[in-house]
Amino acid sequence: MRYWLTTLGLLFGLALSVVVVAGDDEGKSWIPSPPKAKQAANEQTQCVEPVDVMRRMHGSYLKHHRDKTMYLGIRTKQYSLVQCINCHVTENEQGEYPSIQSRNHFCNSCHEYAAVKLDCFQCHATRPEEAYENQVPMVKPEGHH
Amino acid sequence: MTDETNPNRREFIKNTAIVAGVAVAPGIFLHSVSQAKPDEHPVDNSVRWGMLIDTNKCTTGCDDCVQACNKEHGLTIEPSHRAETQPQWIRKVELKHKQTGKQTSLPVMCQHCENPPCQDVCPTGASFKREDGIVLVDKHICIGCRYCMMACPYKARSFVHETLTEQKPYSPRGKGTVESCTMCVHKVDKGENPACVTSCTHGAIVFGDLNDPNSEISQKLATEQSMALREGLKLNPGVRYQGV
Amino acid sequence: MSKHNITFEELQGNSTGFYALVGILGALVAMGLFAAYTMEHHGHVITGMDNQVVWGLPHIFAIFLILSASGVLNVASIGSVFRKAFYHPLARLSGLLAITLLVGGLVVLVLDLGRPDRLIVAMTSYNFKSIFTWNVFLYNGFIGVVGVYLWVMMDRSLQQFYRPMGLIAFIGRFILTTGTGSIFGFLVARSAYDTAILAPLFIAMSLVLGMAVFLLVLIASCVWGKRAMGIAFLERPKNLLSLFLVAVFYLITVYFITNLYVTKQHDLVYFLLASGSIYSYLFWIGYLALGTVIPLAILYHPIVGKTRNGIIAAASLVVVGGFSLLYTIIIGGQAFPLEIFSGMEVISSGFFDERAYHPYVPSVWEFMLGIGGISFAMLLTVMGMRILPFLFVPSSLSAIHLSPEEID
Ligand code: SF4
Ligand code: SF4
Numbered sequence: 001m002r003y004w005l006t007t008l009g010l011l012f013g014l015a016l017s018v019v020v021v022a023g024d025d026e027g028k029s030w031i032p033s034p035p036k037a038k039q040a041a042n043e044q045t046q047c048v049e050p051v052d053v054m055r056r057m058h059g060s061y062l063k064h065h066r067d068k069t070m071y072l073g074i075r076t077k078q079y080s081l082v083q084c085i086n087c088h089v090t091e092n093e094q095g096e097y098p099s100i101q102s103r104n105h106f107c108n109s110c111h112e113y114a115a116v117k118l119d120c121f122q123c124h125a126t127r128p129e130e131a132y133e134n135q136v137p138m139v140k141p142e143g144h145h
Numbered sequence: 146m147t148d149e150t151n152p153n154r155r156e157f158i159k160n161t162a163i164v165a166g167v168a169v170a171p172g173i174f175l176h177s178v179s180q181a182k183p184d185e186h187p188v189d190n191s192v193r194w195g196m197l198i199d200t201n202k203c204t205t206g207c208d209d210c211v212q213a214c215n216k217e218h219g220l221t222i223e224p225s226h227r228a229e230t231q232p233q234w235i236r237k238v239e240l241k242h243k244q245t246g247k248q249t250s251l252p253v254m255c256q257h258c259e260n261p262p263c264q265d266v267c268p269t270g271a272s273f274k275r276e277d278g279i280v281l282v283d284k285h286i287c288i289g290c291r292y293c294m295m296a297c298p299y300k301a302r303s304f305v306h307e308t309l310t311e312q313k314p315y316s317p318r319g320k321g322t323v324e325s326c327t328m329c330v331h332k333v334d335k336g337e338n339p340a341c342v343t344s345c346t347h348g349a350i351v352f353g354d355l356n357d358p359n360s361e362i363s364q365k366l367a368t369e370q371s372m373a374l375r376e377g378l379k380l381n382p383g384v385r386y387q388g389v
Numbered sequence: 390m391s392k393h394n395i396t397f398e399e400l401q402g403n404s405t406g407f408y409a410l411v412g413i414l415g416a417l418v419a420m421g422l423f424a425a426y427t428m429e430h431h432g433h434v435i436t437g438m439d440n441q442v443v444w445g446l447p448h449i450f451a452i453f454l455i456l457s458a459s460g461v462l463n464v465a466s467i468g469s470v471f472r473k474a475f476y477h478p479l480a481r482l483s484g485l486l487a488i489t490l491l492v493g494g495l496v497v498l499v500l501d502l503g504r505p506d507r508l509i510v511a512m513t514s515y516n517f518k519s520i521f522t523w524n525v526f527l528y529n530g531f532i533g534v535v536g537v538y539l540w541v542m543m544d545r546s547l548q549q550f551y552r553p554m555g556l557i558a559f560i561g562r563f564i565l566t567t568g569t570g571s572i573f574g575f576l577v578a579r580s581a582y583d584t585a586i587l588a589p590l591f592i593a594m595s596l597v598l599g600m601a602v603f604l605l606v607l608i609a610s611c612v613w614g615k616r617a618m619g620i621a622f623l624e625r626p627k628n629l630l631s632l633f634l635v636a637v638f639y640l641i642t643v644y645f646i647t648n649l650y651v652t653k654q655h656d657l658v659y660f661l662l663a664s665g666s667i668y669s670y671l672f673w674i675g676y677l678a679l680g681t682v683i684p685l686a687i688l689y690h691p692i693v694g695k696t697r698n699g700i701i702a703a704a705s706l707v708v709v710g711g712f713s714l715l716y717t718i719i720i721g722g723q724a725f726p727l728e729i730f731s732g733m734e735v736i737s738s739g740f741f742d743e744r745a746y747h748p749y750v751p752s753v754w755e756f757m758l759g760i761g762g763i764s765f766a767m768l769l770t771v772m773g774m775r776i777l778p779f780l781f782v783p784s785s786l787s788a789i790h791l792s793p794e795e796i797d
Contacts, residue, residue, distance in 0.1 A: 071273065073275060073334045076184045077184070082314045208739070226434050230434050231440075233440065238737070238738040239738070240735055242733055248736070253729070262576075262577070267519055269510055288503065294440070295723075296575075298729070300729070307432035321429070
């Protein structure tokens with residue numbers, strides 16, 4: 001019984017991965033290239049956590065931190081969305097910031113590739129704080145209003 | 146998880162702090178550095194933030210506080226849309242006493258009730274009161290039912306009626322959720338005064354800790370006549386008025 | 390307790406008429422969904438609702454449906470709780486409508502939310518102080534209870550549970566309507582709602598609306614289903630409807646008179662009833678004349694009141710009256726400004742506090758959404774009837790309506 005279940009599970013997993021791989025090959029003619037951050041948070045880990053940890057965990061860090069900020073007024077910078085944006089969203093040569101719909105926007109570059117819908121920026125600012133203070137424009141997204 | 150005060154992070158934090166420091170516009174009044182809470186400390190109920198508005202000082206026709214609020218929180222007005230759908234966190238009201246004819250000018254915003262009806266009715270718990278008495282909306286879980294707007298006795302809340310862009314980094318706002326005066330919680334947590342308070346050149350708004358008997362606001366409340374709007378509802382708002 | 394050997398059947402669903410009905414209802418539902426999508430895409434800016442009148446036409450439709458849902462169950466309750474055998478053949482349809490109308494109302498309510506995509510939040514994150522939260526449970530619980538009630542009705546092996554379930558459903562419907570009424574009753578901020586009379590008023594309205602909707606659906610199912618039904622059969626439900634109409638009229642009179650006793654509220658009563666605003670017209674013409682006086686005249690009329698068309702007309706007018714009254718109370722109550730500064734006259738304000746009343750013009754989107762909700766309820770009803778035996782077999786009724794006195 002156990003044997004058959006395992007086999008079935010394996011077969012299912014295999015079938016799934018075939019589907020995923022096949023799905024991957026089509027229509028993904030580009031590879032995300034998130035822009036470089038302005039600076040390393042520190043030499044050892046680059047970001048505020050090691051990069052591979054950030055890749056996996058940033059969603060839960062942000063969510064955890066947002067509740068601490070909102071309900072408890074804890075305003076540490078390590079996992080703050082504003083700080084992520086401050087460091088990771090950078091200007092182009094013309095001194096303009098990418099729009100959140102663009103693949104040059106740090107967050108969107110991966111999220112669009114992974115087809116994971118981003119809800120944050122319906123409400124949150126998409127550019128670093130300094131962009132708002134100095135009224136730096138945003139590159140107008142094509143075909144959007 | 147790593148310790149958030151890890152010395153490795155200092156460099157990063159210091160740099161961002163410089164960015165933030167440059168950001169402080171000239172003329173902002175840091176009421177007391179000692180009041181600034183360390184970033185990693187949660188707020189607690191030893192403090193209750195409040196405002197005292199002296200309508201004798203508030204001037205007819207002046208709406209500096211409204212402008213400052215709109216600017217601080219990026220509340221933009223879309224001229225092509227009906228005015229009733231536009232956001233309003235603080236408004237100026239001109240009153241006339243029905244018997245005496247005495248005229249009064251005053252700003253009205255969320256009164257940061259101690260027993261907020263908006264919080265009582267909110268189905269998801271999105272409307273909440275921080276330990277220090279500031280009433281906020283958790284827009285991550287607000288479903289936009291507008292029950293809180295029905296319940297607020299001061300009509301202090303707005304519903305975001307359209308898609309927004311260009312929100313301010315410290316004042317996230319978005320379509321389909323309800324918002325109201327945050328008492329500039331992002332500034333208060335840094336030890337600064339709310340935008341309306343600093344903008345008032347007539348000195349009509351005093352901001353401070355109602356729980357601290359030595360604060361300016363407590364001293365004034367202890368010695369001078371003041372009242373709450375709709376006092377009969379016993380909501381004990383954090384915003385109080387003089388001279389109405 | 391015998392069931393008098395009434396038999397039930399499904400709707401015969403292969404006529405052109407049936408497909409046409411399903412097609413039309415389906416199209417109306419699609420229209421409602423399109424309206425909801427448009428409202429969400431553009432935001433509520435395209436509706437007539439705003440920061441002054443925050444609940445609009447969708448809420449009228451939703452509350453209409455929710456009230457009707459609880460009222461309609463009354464028919465089944467009279468059969469099981471009060472042991473009136475006459476109502477047994479109608480009990481199943483009553484239960485079905487209770488569920489479908491409630492679902493239709495809830496769909497409208499949810500699609501009007503600013504963030505309908507966060508329905509899951511509403512279902513998982515609760516604030517137990519909120520009457521809204523309690524209503525989420527009440528609504529779900531009600532659907533469950535009525536579902537079990539229907540099951541017990543249909544499964545003869547469970548006959549011993551028929552009466553207890555009937556009692557539970559009966560209590561459930563009162564709690565449900567009280568809950569809906571309390572959504573407004575707790576709003577101390579607004580003069581129009583700050584009164585204890587709203588809950589009984591809503592209960593009485595639910596009886597009226599439920600009975601009217603029930604009569605309309607019953608007659609439609611007989612006429613369109615080509616199922617024979619003597620007019621005498623409508624006699625009792627129709628008499629109940631008149632009785633409930635009088636009850637609502639009594640409570641609404643109390644509502645305004647108690648408001649008149651509170652001096653502060655004179656302005657509100659004046660505004661709603663005498664100012665010449667849309668609400669005065671809706672009240673006097675929509676609710677009182679069309680929705681109460683004329684239906685009562687029809688129902689008590691010795692000749693017209695005994696015709697099928699007379700009853701259809703009366704029930705339809707009652708629905709119109711119900712809408713008018715809900716509109717007057719819910720929209721009118723918001724249009725009337727808050728009294729924030731007592732003893733003061735507001736000369737000017739950046740947020741319209743100076744207005745004598747707040748205007749509200751519903752948009753076509755809100756209307757489409759509301760119609761979509763009603764259509765969805767009707768579509769579910771028709772499907773339900775098609776799949777399960779909800780309709781009594783007319784020939785099995787003869788014993789009842791020929792000698793109604795003997796049955797009780
Ligand atoms: S004034 Fe209104 S929004 Fe502010 S806390 Fe009181 S009830 Fe809530
Ligand atoms: S609109 Fe949002 S904050 Fe207001 S009651 Fe509904 S969920 Fe709560």
